Amino acid sequence: MISLNDFKRLATYVWELPKSHRADMRVPARVYASQHLLEQALTDRSIEQLINATTLPGVVGYAIAMPDVHQGYGFPVGGVAATALPSGVISPGSIGYDINCGVRLLATELTVEMVEPYLNDLATTLYRRCPSGLGEGGAIRLRDDELDEVLARGAQWCLEEDLATAEDVLHTEASGWLVGADPKQVSSRAHERGRGQLGTLGSGNHFLEVDRVADVLDEKIAAAYGLYPDQVVVLIHCGSRGLGHQVCTDFVRDFQEVMRRHHIQLPDRELVCAPLDTAEGQAYMGAMQAAANFAFANRQVLATLVRESFAEALGPSGLPTHLRQVYDVAHNIGKIEWHTIDGRAQQVCVHRKGATRAFAPQHEELPEDYRAVGQPVLVPGSMGTASYVLAGTAGAMEQTFGSTCHGAGRMLSRTAAKKQVRGEQLKLELNQRGIRVRAGSMSGLAEEAPLAYKPVEEVISVVEGAGIARAVARLTPMAVIKG
Amino acid sequence: MTAADCRSEELGHTAEIGFRVWAPNLPALFTCAARALFALIVTGDPANGGAQAAEPVPPPATRRQVVVVAPDLESLLVEWLNELLYLHEASGAFMQVESITALESAPDRAQLEAIAVEVPSLHAPRLHVKAVTYHQLRVAPDGDGWRAEVFLDI
Numbered sequence: 001m002i003s004l005n006d007f008k009r010l011a012t013y014v015w016e017l018p019k020s021h022r023a024d025m026r027v028p029a030r031v032y033a034s035q036h037l038l039e040q041a042l043t044d045r046s047i048e049q050l051i052n053a054t055t056l057p058g059v060v061g062y063a064i065a066m067p068d069v070h071q072g073y074g075f076p077v078g079g080v081a082a083t084a085l086p087s088g089v090i091s092p093g094s095i096g097y098d099i100n101c102g103v104r105l106l107a108t109e110l111t112v113e114m115v116e117p118y119l120n121d122l123a124t125t126l127y128r129r130c131p132s133g134l135g136e137g138g139a140i141r142l143r144d145d146e147l148d149e150v151l152a153r154g155a156q157w158c159l160e161e162d163l164a165t166a167e168d169v170l171h172t173e174a175s176g177w178l179v180g181a182d183p184k185q186v187s188s189r190a191h192e193r194g195r196g197q198l199g200t201l202g203s204g205n206h207f208l209e210v211d212r213v214a215d216v217l218d219e220k221i222a223a224a225y226g227l228y229p230d231q232v233v234v235l236i237h238c239g240s241r242g243l244g245h246q247v248c249t250d251f252v253r254d255f256q257e258v259m260r261r262h263h264i265q266l267p268d269r270e271l272v273c274a275p276l277d278t279a280e281g282q283a284y285m286g287a288m289q290a291a292a293n294f295a296f297a298n299r300q301v302l303a304t305l306v307r308e309s310f311a312e313a314l315g316p317s318g319l320p321t322h323l324r325q326v327y328d329v330a331h332n333i334g335k336i337e338w339h340t341i342d343g344r345a346q347q348v349c350v351h352r353k354g355a356t357r358a359f360a361p362q363h364e365e366l367p368e369d370y371r372a373v374g375q376p377v378l379v380p381g382s383m384g385t386a387s388y389v390l391a392g393t394a395g396a397m398e399q400t401f402g403s404t405c406h407g408a409g410r411m412l413s414r415t416a417a418k419k420q421v422r423g424e425q426l427k428l429e430l431n432q433r434g435i436r437v438r439a440g441s442m443s444g445l446a447e448e449a450p451l452a453y454k455p456v457e458e459v460i461s462v463v464e465g466a467g468i469a470r471a472v473a474r475l476t477p478m479a480v481i482k483g
Numbered sequence: 484m485t486a487a488d489c490r491s492e493e494l495g496h497t498a499e500i501g502f503r504v505w506a507p508n509l510p511a512l513f514t515c516a517a518r519a520l521f522a523l524i525v526t527g528d529p530a531n532g533g534a535q536a537a538e539p540v541p542p543p544a545t546r547r548q549v550v551v552v553a554p555d556l557e558s559l560l561v562e563w564l565n566e567l568l569y570l571h572e573a574s575g576a577f578m579q580v581e582s583i584t585a586l587e588s589a590p591d592r593a594q595l596e597a598i599a600v601e602v603p604s605l606h607a608p609r610l611h612v613k614a615v616t617y618h619q620l621r622v623a624p625d626g627d628g629w630r631a632e633v634f635l636d637i
Contacts, residue, residue: 073618
């Protein structure tokens with residue numbers, strides 16, 4: 001049983017479990033949290049799973065838990081681990097089943113006052129045009145050759161098909177195109193699951209929100225991102241749908257045998273992995289990047305549907321309906337990056353599972369217009385509460401492999417949430433607060449009730465206090481669209 | 484074997500969901516695990532397409548032979564459930580196990596053969612299961628029978 005006393009407090013919000021804590025740890029484990037959030041994390045298996053992550057062959061520095069950490073399967077959600085190239089491992093379960101689950105932020109040229117009279121219509125139009133929920137197919141059904149193009153080139157394919165603007169692509173992590181993608185490594189089953197799902201939200205915690213910029217917390221950075229008080233913006237949260245789930249399922253299965261062949265022993269079978277310099281490791285890397293490209297394209301097609309919805313609902317009134325992409329960023333992904341570890345630049349595979357890339361100002365991967373202020377980081381809160389726009393910092397580069405938190409962090413199981421709140425009651429409460437809700441499933445709505453999550457403000461104050469992100473703007477919901 | 488022969492309970496998890504099932508023998512355990520999976524996915528009885536009281540039960544559609552192979556018994560359970568999950572997602576139907584015709588388990592190889600029936604669904608699923616995981620996976624003897632524990636990514 002791990003307790004608070006096992007940790008050394010390195011700084012106000014940084015706690016470390018030394019390598020000596022368990023015999024199989026290869027590096028220490030670090031948790032970014034207030035004492036309260038750490039105590040919360042100790043109530044489930046989050047920290048045990050973090051310790052398990054420190055046993056991955058080739059892991060460097062330390063395995064990290066963000067303040068929104070909660071237990072996952074194998075690797076905690078809200079975890080970061082970097083493995084050294086060439087022979088360190090890549091672990092599908094440490095990236096997650098929903099490969100490149102992520103968030104996109106679109107900014108309108110409208111204020112709350114301008115949108116409010118049309119908000120009901122807008123919410124209904126968004127719900128009608130943007131497919132959500134179980135089994136809901138997308139507007140685009142791809143031929144096999146087209147799906148392979150999406151897998152190979154992600155948002156770049158959308159640009160060629162007039163489903164994206166050049167600015168959309170520039171304002172997407174990796175320009176929405178991971179060049180190492182190899183569609184041939186994506187199984188026929190994964191192809192089949194993904195073929196009809198481009199441009200769909202899915203269910204669970206995925207959503208689309210119309211938000212207002214409630215507070216600007218850093219004027220200079222907000223101005224660079226084009227955000228101002230009372231502005232109406234749109235958040236899209238979803239991933240690679242059934243295609244990504246199948247890619248992860250396929251490789252978690254295949255790697256069970258690969259581990260035996262490479263004599264790798266790990267404390268949890270869901271952590272299975274393969275060395276990056278093997279054919280198996282490269283096959284997963286190619287398939288994972290293809291699934292990530294599918295997710296970038298999925299959010300891009302949804303952005304197109306959001307733009308069409310604004311044009312339909314607000315266009316006749318003569319209001320401007322242009323939506324500019326602020327940014328799109330993944331929070332379930334593995335990326336090859338350079339980081340300085342123990343004073344030495346090393347190329348590593350950064351596994352981010354429920355953690356967001358947070359590159360600092362001047363990083364060469366950032367688009368020109370954001371280079372002076374750092375990468376936008378998009379942190380959705382729980383439904384009906386605030387979401388945040390943060391900026392990447394030098395502190396994140398130095399401490400956390402250029403990573404920060406991804407959300408509020410789940411605290412209550414879905415079953416427990418449903419025992420405490422009914423979907424209809426929650427919808428009514430949100431409506432009374434002026435938040436329009438369009439949801440396919442009342443049970444699904446109850447599972448995502450705010451009481452199931454940690455307070456997002458506490459998570460944000462930790463990442464700010466620790467210097468691994470800077471708060472830029474606070475968003476509050478006007479309309480929520482869910483499956 | 485009927486639903487009444489299966490005993491199962493839900494396992495708590497912060498974000499995901501799991502179940503524990505008991506059965507008198509291994510084929511029954513694999514059948515019960517399939518029932519437990521689809522009982523989470525659909526409201527009502529999955530064997531009847533999720534039909535509620537007074538609703539007509541849809542006739543079963545396609546019968547399928549399912550063969551899964553894995554290096555051990557625990558992996559076989561994950562493979563089996565993932566196979567049914569895939570067939571469910573591909574067809575939109577609920578999978579009902581008609582019979583398990585063979586189940587062999589050796590130290591380095593396990594194999595299952597079964598007949599599964601696609602039952603057309605009357606209602607949309609209530610839960611989307613992304614995958615069956617190896618997380619805290621257990622298949623073990625329990626008294627006179629067998630017990631399995633499985634977690635799902637949802």
